[in-house]
Amino acid sequence: MMIVMKQDATAEEVQAVIGRIESVGARAHPSRGDEVTVIGAIGDLEHIARLELDGSPGVDRVVPILKPYKLASAQIRHGERSVLEIGGRKIGGPHFALIAGPCTVESRDQTMTTAYAVRDAGATMLRGGAYKPRTSPYAFQGLGQEGLRLLAEAKEATGLPIVTELMDARDLEPVLEVADVIQVGARNMQNYALLAEIGRSGCPALIKRGLSSTLEELLMAAEYVLKEGNENVILCERGIRTFETAYRFTLDLTAIPVLKELSHLPVVVDPSHAAGRRDLVEPLSLAAAAAGADGVIVEVHPAPEEAVCDGPQQLRAHEFARYADQVERAAAVAGKAFRAATTV
Ligand code: PEP
Ligand code: MN
Numbered sequence: 566m567m568i569v570m571k572q573d574a575t576a577e578e579v580q581a582v583i584g585r586i587e588s589v590g591a592r593a594h595p596s597r598g599d600e601v602t603v604i605g606a607i608g609d610l611e612h613i614a615r616l617e618l619d620g621s622p623g624v625d626r627v628v629p630i631l632k633p634y635k636l637a638s639a640q641i642r643h644g645e646r647s648v649l650e651i652g653g654r655k656i657g658g659p660h661f662a663l664i665a666g667p668c669t670v671e672s673r674d675q676t677m678t679t680a681y682a683v684r685d686a687g688a689t690m691l692r693g694g695a696y697k698p699r700t701s702p703y704a705f706q707g708l709g710q711e712g713l714r715l716l717a718e719a720k721e722a723t724g725l726p727i728v729t730e731l732m733d734a735r736d737l738e739p740v741l742e743v744a745d746v747i748q749v750g751a752r753n754m755q756n757y758a759l760l761a762e763i764g765r766s767g768c769p770a771l772i773k774r775g776l777s778s779t780l781e782e783l784l785m786a787a788e789y790v791l792k793e794g795n796e797n798v799i800l801c802e803r804g805i806r807t808f809e810t811a812y813r814f815t816l817d818l819t820a821i822p823v824l825k826e827l828s829h830l831p832v833v834v835d836p837s838h839a840a841g842r843r844d845l846v847e848p849l850s851l852a853a854a855a856a857g858a859d860g861v862i863v864e865v866h867p868a869p870e871e872a873v874c875d876g877p878q879q880l881r882a883h884e885f886a887r888y889a890d891q892v893e894r895a896a897a898v899a900g901k902a903f904r905a906a907t908t909v
Contacts, residue, residue: 651726652745656860665688665885666688670695684723693716704874732753737766747769764789774800776805783824799832822856837862843879
């Protein structure tokens with residue numbers, strides 16, 4: 566249920582409603598908008614209905630949330646977009662995030678060269694995997710803790726917040742030491758225990774859409790994190806499986822406006838994993854930015870030919886500044902900027 570408070574409701578009235586919701590074992594999720602405060606009441610519907618909050622002091626109306634994802638729904642924020650603040654950077658609303666970095670952390674030199682290149686080009690955050698989900702168990706699985714150490718060094722040197730993947734809840738503690746955003750990979754999108762653990766950690770999460778997942782399933786994955794009281798969730802479209810074999814995955818650009826209609830959460834696009842080819846990354850990034858994405862997350866490497874994984878799709882570090890200029894122009898078409906948002 567969603568309790569919409571009156572415009573002139575007092576803080577005490579809001580608190581009283583929250584107290585009553587919690588008194589029946591339900592959870593209250595207040596969101597204070599510019600105009601009104603809305604309180605999401607998540608729990609046993611009958612118990613909440615019995616409270617008869619309609620007509621309580623300060624309450625304007627009580628409306629059911631019809632979607633199965635409650636906290637992720639656009640309804641709960643009354644149509645307002647969530648703007649997340651991560652390491653001094655904003656994402657969502659007018660703030661576009663250019664997240665860039667290597668597929669995987671391979672060495673100190675590779676990580677630092679890439680980090681400086683993307684920072685100098687105005688990137689918002691640095692991505693890089695220390696734990697890699699690989700289709701083959703024989704493929705390079707990431708540097709693990711050593712990779713995290715290198716990411717920490719890159720963060721210290723550039724000031725860029727770090728986006729890195731967590732695959733196994735047992736690695737949560739070391740990942741939390743460096744991650745500003747924990748990435749949930751496409752293959753783990755429905756790993757509910759992992760999602761709940763990240764929710765409890767309070768660390769912002771970037772959840773990638775599964776290869777064959779519907780938007781509703783993606784939003785339900787986000788709900789697992791939100792339900793634990795962690796409001797910092799970013800949705801990521803990264804291409805889905807279709808009958809087409811000419812490229813790695815089909816980037817579902819339609820997901821951008823539709824997710825933004827269904828949810829208040831920021832939506833970013835990963836054109837690198839969708840395309841699997843460097844030459845497609847820029848046109849797809851421009852399309853995503855112009856279509857209103859709240860950011861892109863792209864792979865960059867100083868020497869993609871030598872990359873341990875995903876070489877063919879990684880942008881060349883020395884070409885990244887030109888790419889960033891193009892993305893900035895496309896983002897402006899949708900009324901978004903990222904360079905201004907990078908100043909702390
Ligand atoms: C990645 O971002 O490094 C990655 C493996 O992506 P995905 O989970 O989308 O395949
Ligand atoms: Mn990759």
